[in-house]
Amino acid sequence: MHKYANPTRFLRLSKILVPWCAGLTVVLFVAGLGWGLVFSPPxxxxxxxxxxxxxxxxxxxxxxxxxMVMAAASAVALIWKHPLADLAARAAAPIGAGFTLLCLVTGSLWGKPMWGTWWVWDARLTSMLVLLFLYLGYMALANAFDDITRGNRAAAILCLVGAVNVPIIKFSVDWWNTLHQPASVVKMGGPAIDPAILWPLVLMALSFQFYFATLLMLRMESGIAAAKIRALSGLESRA
Amino acid sequence: MSIFLAILDRELRLALRQGTDSLMVVAFFVVTVVLFPFGVGPEAAILERIAAGVLWVTALLASMLSLDRLFQQDYEDGSLDLLTRAPASLSLVVSAKVVAHWLTSALPLIAAAPLLAVLMQMRGDGFGILLAAMALGTPTLSLVGGVGAALVLGARRGGVLVSLLILPLYVPVLIFGVSAVDAAVMGLAYDAQLKILAAILLVALVICPPATALALRQALE
Known part of the structure; x- marks a missing residue:
């Protein structure tokens, strides 16, 4: 892992990996979406x-x-002070927030026909909402400082504190939900999911995963470029 | 230990001499709670139903409002630099400051809570549990808030930022604090909620002071 903490080496690797990941994303996305929307049974x-x-x-x-990626990267950044880990954590945040928002929006769209309302204080929806707030707090803190390393450090600490809290929040929201509205929610039918539904789901999950990897690497590349520009303009203003 | 007591003594002295700060927090708590009957109407049944939630949410906000007092002033006048050089671990220094914060901002809230519970038509069975839950829950708020206050030192618009950072982390305390009081009012068992509040406090006691110390160190780098 330490080997790839070198930005040049990382750039070389990501140049090779990005086209592959992007290609796999498209293939899996088309296959999964086609299967899920057209061929899988209602x-x-x-x-x-x-x-x-x-x-x-x-x-x-x-x-x-x-x-989890953000928390792992933050831990690495705080322990070994790898500059790339800071970049990775910072790069993962908006992507994760985007996925969380997408989950909430689609959940709300799904809720309207199923539960008859746009929003239900269902335990899962609620914990995703809190997760979205954690993302927003992280991004706000990371960008709140004039000194960019200071922002990275503070955000990394917040991310780790948040990571310890996520299971506690999840647990407490579950508790709260069962107290306030027991079983008003249609639950997905048990652990046995039909293969005809499971396979497109797996394909979509993999496609999202590769999409995340692609975006993460692209954002890290642009982060490295931005750091270079900052360093160059800093040299210029001093000269 | 003597350093812990010395810092606690200093913080308490500062708070007492500046005096009005603690009173303002309580005043905020009282005024905000009193706004709720105007908002939802004076029917006793509604007020009784939402009493525990309103008291907890308002206490949360009040304890958050006073967080900037924790490190901001010391950061600006440089005493924080000296405190980090004290011959004791920074976690201990932080703990002393958090304890002082709890004594000067949360304790007055707990003292004011029964009076507000009367105004909110809470049934008598809930009073003792409300106090117990607040006594177990508010130290967690101060501890977690300390991390937030240390993280935003030197940030632009830190006061607004800190609310975004720590309010999501306050959710568990809010849930169990309210549910303990609700259970007591409805005559159900409430000891599980109190025990969980105590457990959360213990976890926060372990995690928050080192995290705050880490945040302070990188703020002063």
Missing amino acids: DYQQGETVRIMYVHVPAAWLGMFAY
Whole structure:
């Protein structure tokens, strides 16, 4: 891992990986979406609206996955002070926030026909909403300082404190939800998902995953470029 | 330990001599809670139903408002630099400051809570539990708030920023604090909620002072 902390080496690697990841994203996306929207059967209870799941569930997974990436990168940045880890954490935040928002929006669109309302204080929706606030706080803190390294450090600490809190928040929201409105929510039918629904879901999840990797690398590349520009303009103003 | 007490003594003296700060926090708490009957109407049934939630949310906001007092002034006049050079771990220094913050801003809130509970038509069964839940929950708020206050030192518009950072982290305390009081009012068992509040406090006691110390160090770099 330490080997790839060198920006030049990272750039060389990402130049190779980005086209592949982008290509896989497109292929898997087309396959998964085609399968999910056209060929997979409608749900016996929810009818055609179940197809929202093929976007909603992968978005939720990626929203949480991106936070884990951010937390891991923040830990690396604080412990070994790798500049790339700072860039990675910073780059992952808006992507993760985007996925979380996508999850909330599709969840709300799904809720309207299923639950008859745009928003339900369902435990999962609520914890995703809190996760979105954590992302927003992270991004606001990272950009609140004139000194960019100071912003990175502060945001990394916040991210780790948040990462410890996420399970506690999740647990408390579940508790709160069961107290306030027991079983008003249509739950997805048990652990047994039909393969005809599972496969397109897996494809979509993989496609989202590669999309995340592509965006992350592109954003890190642009972050490196921005750091170079800052360094150059700093030299110029001093000269 | 003597350093802990010395810093606690200093903070308390400062708070007492500046005096009005603590009173302002309580005044904010009282005035905001009193606004709610104007907003939702004076029916006793509605007020009784929302009493615990209103008191907790308002206490949360009040304790957040006083957070800038924790490090901001010391950061500006440079005493924070000296405190980090004290012959004790920075976590201990931070703990002393957080304890002082709790004594001067949260304790008055707890003292004012029963009076406001009367105004909000809360049933008598809830009073003791409200106090117990607040006594267990507000230290967590101060501890978590300390991390936020240290992180935003030197940031643009830090006061607004800190609310975005820490309010999501306050959610568990709010949930269990309210649900303990609600359970007590409805005559249900409430000890589980209190125990969870205590557990969250213990976790916060372990995690928050080092995180705050780390944040302070990088703020002073």
